[in-house]
Amino acid sequence: MTLKLYNTLTKQKESFKPRDAGKVSMYVCGPTTYNFIHLGNARPLIVFDTVRRYLEYRGFEVNYVQNFTDIDDKIINRALEEKTDALSLAAKYIEEYFRDSRALGVREATVHPKVSEHIPEIIEMIKGLIAKGYAYVVEGDVYYSVKKFAGYGKLSGRSLDDMQAGARVEVDERKQDPMDFALWKSAKPGEPSWNSPWGPGRPGWHIECSVMSLTYLGESFDIHGGGFDLIFPHHENEIAQSEAYSDGRPVARYWMHNGFITVNQEKMSKSLGNFFTVREILAKYNPEVVRFFMLSTHYRSPLDFHDGKLEESQKALERLKNTLASVEAVLKGWPGPHPGQDDLTPLSQAGKEAAARFQEAMDDDFNTALAAAALFELAREINTYISNLKGQALSLEDGAALDQARGTLLRLGKVLGLFEQTQVIAAGDDGLTDGLMELIISIRQEARVNKDWATADKIRDELGKLGVVMEDTPQGVRWKRRN
């Protein structure tokens, strides 16, 4: 089986063949850091982090680059409001960004380059574009001439004529064509700026990605990712810049774009004001719940958000965690695997099938929803197996089978970024909690032996009010914190 992915450029699924055998170079557009990220911003983070994890699972070595736009108009304006300077404001929100992304289980990229630290390279590329005749200077600004680039519009599937008909933006008279865009913007008084051959100023929005991807990944790297709304104009312009600069050689081999998070079917965006920050959501939900929610729909489809969705994801995820906890409990006292105990039971088969289905799903353009189904199917097999033990003593074979199945479930879940942060076993945060719980459980068990149901139930009910769930399973008493 080969990995297939949908390429926005060709509008079809293609077999993935990396530029360099065994290695994947990947660039994902990062945030403009002028405030906290919201759930919509988090989708590409989680989606492409999962893509990366799966590529690694498939044995590729992944070089993952995600930039920070730490200088632009929004940052400058925000800095003025907060009476600080642009770069320190950006630095602050880069910190905040990492707090959120880490919480969501998003691994750090191999490199996180910042625009402000690549000004010389940016100036170089702009000079090159001017030299090749693709850009022109007007009063300290530099513009890219879209008409000079024959392939303009190939990613977004539109022609310059169509767009001009629909354009309703104020046209800057100094531009040769209304669609021309800025590579370099001259600084107004008081604005942060860098010296350049065209006078003090700062880079336009699009040039940074061309420069950074080229710097860190080279020409024709493998995967370029981002949200749907970046297709035009950002990625279109990036192609125009990079390919003009490198004499027509493609920027990236595959372009991937994730769909939006919507609220009441409308795009979640800062301008509409219908957004939820990652920060506020994580105050209420386990990060893995958010992750599971994001991955329960295919990445290219829109994903509608409301609290009920997270509740549902939470319960679904709990099912998986309950299974892991059950295995854990059953395996208590099991001496460990012995050689030669593979493939002894139907459960081993089930594990293999689940892994195969998982891979097949992920190979098909990262179908995480289908991949998750494989997890649930395996969980049911495990539960059934445990259920059939009926509390009897565990044989070595049973132990081996369960241990193996559990390993598969964990391994596959981790590709989706699940089961990493929360302890699978419902356990406390320190030894004290565990010790106290053991004590409480033994007292309650005594009451149960004495058929003192009132006391037993009171303990369970009161613990419930404190957020601790107690279950009397055939494998013994189990407790966990709710959520």
Place this chain on the structure above:
RNA sequence: GGCGGCGUGGCGAAGUGGUAACGCAACGGUCUGCAAAACCGAUAUCCGUCGGUUCGAUUCCGACCGCCGCCUCCA
């Protein structure tokens, strides 16, 4: 106006040219002192509407209806 996407059981969501995964909810049963968890079982004659192609379409084609996105900063 141009370009693109979506419409599957109560909800969410996969999917296939030969009659529909998975999760949540609800229902019946098993287990349990009772619960919870878990297991078993029945639930979509049907995949927006209308046509067409086909032996056969939810899946292909066309029209229509509805919703959404991009074309301007936006993940």
